[in-house]
Amino acid sequence: MSQSYIFILKIVIPFSFLPSATGNECLCDLKNLDPVFPKDELTKVETTALKCVRSITSEKMTDLDRLVLGLQQRMKQLEDNVVGLEKENSNLYAAVSLRIIELEFAEIQDLLNKLNQTTNDYQLLSVQATVQLEDMKDTMVKLEKFDKKQVIKKNRENQMKKNLEQCKEELEASSPPPTVSPGRCGLGQLVKVAGPRTSSLTEYSTSYPYGAWGRDANPAPGDENKYWLVVLTSSNVYGYYVRQYSTLSTLLLGIGPKDTYISSSNPTTNTIQGPNMVMYANALYYNCYNTYYVCQFNLATRTVSTVALPSDTGYNSKFPFGHVTSSYSYTDMDFTTDESGIYVIYATTSNFGNVIITKIETSDPPVFKQTWFTSLHKKTATNTFMVCGVLYATRYLDKETERIFYSYDTKTKKERYDLKIKIHKVKTNIEYLNYDPRDHLLYAYSDAYIVTYELIFQ
Structure with missing residues (x-):
């Protein structure tokens, strides 16, 4: 950007060879005809932009989504309760059902009130932000005229080229991954990870960056809508209870959790060690504390059964996931x-x-069935998940992107290292990743955020 000044250039020409001209000077004026750079307007733009950033945060923008999702879930639950009431024959049970419906109405009304208030606040914020953005845009267009060397234009062109290269890379991500025959799942080839579809902090906020969550992959009748959450509350390593929620909305809003304790404290025998675990048939499977054993915790009976992996299996961070x-x-x-x-x-x-x-x-207790050996060194991956008998591994690409780079088909025993399927992250690290075969979503726990992604099959 040019700056306008009036220069007085003094050129002193000594006439030492002319004694009579001693002391004479030649004065020249050099004037810059460019307009004065409006630095006050630039300062105003910077101040306005800073205010916008402070008023529009990612946490605030998710509030509305969470409330709408919560309202949808509550309406569905109310509908189910009304259908159940219609089938009641007993006056006693009918009275109980009516009371439950009354409570549902109260919670729905509370959600509506919060949604209306949040919507009004966002509308006002949107109007203010729109006016500010238009002002900033007009000012920046004026200021751009001072960019004599066209630095901004070149940056735009470079960014456009970069975006085109990324688009081309995504379109030609990789040759088709291992083909899954229709007899096994019928989903076809995994070609893309879309999303995130859901992204939110839990009721613990940012207190616990390590944890896991999801749904029971094989739930008991009546538990299909339940969600579970485990946070590693001790040194980001250990957990000793499972928190369950009746619906996704109650999890997102932190309403009515039910805690089931494995032990009374951390760490001790049967404590959960590490963030990788799954729920299956009302039992939690995880790495037992300080051993190479697999733990199976039955939530109904609150009992733990174990089974040992080979004695040279890595544990206590001997073969962890990681990146450079x-x-x-x-x-x-x-x-x-x-x-x-x-x-x-x-x-x-x-x-x-x-x-x-x-x-x-x-x-x-659980027992082990078939085993497959791969050539993938575990420390070169950040996470793994299975879909239709195919193992996929991810690696850290940068703060915004994780990439599925590897696959192993347990049916054909074929490996591939050339996959380039991107996962767009909400936070820097993904500490937990698992596939739910019921809804074909990936469930991630990312630096205290719970996130879902949709898997797209060919």
């Missing part, structure tokens, strides 16, 4: 679900730290 600059502590074992059941993903010294996949038979 850091590792995710105590992620030696990863538990995943797909259409056929549960798997545990781990590594052993005898397999040189490479990933091993073992199918878990969900008996009591």
